[in-house]
Amino acid sequence: MDILKKSLKEAFTLAELMKAAIFEDVGKITVKEIPKPVVKSDEVLVRLKTCAICTWEQRVYQGINKVAFPFIGGHEEAGVIVEIGNDIDRKLWSVGDRVVVGLLTSCGECTNCRIGEEGSCENFSYENFVGGLNISGMGGFSEYLSVPISKLFKIKGNLPYEIACLTEPLSCVVHSIERAQIRLGENVVVVGAGIMGMFHAVLARQQGARVIVIEPNENRITKLHELGFEEVIDPKSVNSVDVVKELTDGRGADVVLNTVGISSLAEESIAMAALYGRVILYSSYHPDEPITISPNTLHRRMTKLMGSANSNTRDFETALTLLNDGIIKPEPFIAGTVKLDDIEHGIKTAIDPNKYRIIVEL
Ligand SMILES: [Zn+2]
Ligand SMILES: [Zn+2]
Structure with a gap:
């Protein structure tokens, strides 16, 4: 009887299932059971x-970012180790x-x-295919992933998973802020105050800069004020370039961090840069409309125009240190949590520009 029970258990283990949210098509996401990865x-x-x-996932849901369906999204995740492969050093993990x-x-x-x-x-x-899943995509919207330790970063103390997943x-x-090489007392303009703009503003302020933010959304402006960002330009009523010049005695911004993927704002970002100004195009552009740049203006004003995309292992280490040690507190930028079964509702909520990050509990 025991032997039968054991073999049944083994058979069950082999076919063990877990829940995952699968993007089936544009505007269609289904939570279903798929095989749990074997470590x-x-x-x-x-x-x-x-x-x-x-x-990124919001754009997949809306059909702006193209992927081959079925697809499993989710790339901002945190969790706990429940099983260790035989070759892993047990002193370290x-x-x-x-x-x-x-x-x-x-x-x-x-x-x-x-x-x-x-x-x-x-x-x-x-x-x-990642994480031992037999479906393409990054796999974060699933209950389990099998992961090489080179891709893991340890959470310290009792930092909540809701915070850790923002690493x-x-x-x-x-990555973007380090490219900008901000110096103490510099005038930094952040274009846009979505979560990425907010992170830019907070980190720039931590580096000793004076931070001016350009943002038209009333709720975001209120949030900026709550966080102590007093110099906010609402581009609905004024010309941002003129106001930045006024606020900087005609010099312009030493650093412009553009987090909004609208081509005309890239042009404006360059136009408001000071002599030796550094301009970072952080966001991706949909559609990717070309902009007009005066080579002579870049030449004369010695503007440094840079892109910044994604991050590397070192940036992950830095970001998790900032969260682990409480140097950055992202709580104001979490709009709420949803259960995995309600992920579609969560995605629809996240698309609302008045909302910051929505976190899926797995
Ligand atoms: Zn992301
Ligand atoms: Zn590679």
């Missing part, structure tokens, strides 16, 4: 606890370790990965 010898099994809904999961879509072998720029992996594809978006802003 490989050089990986650990992570029981995911939270995954934030990024703008234990069952019960709370972790943030990094970029599972980077190959680790191409030149960009080798130079530490995993966010720009040459073999990057959303259609990769990925914060890491992208760390």
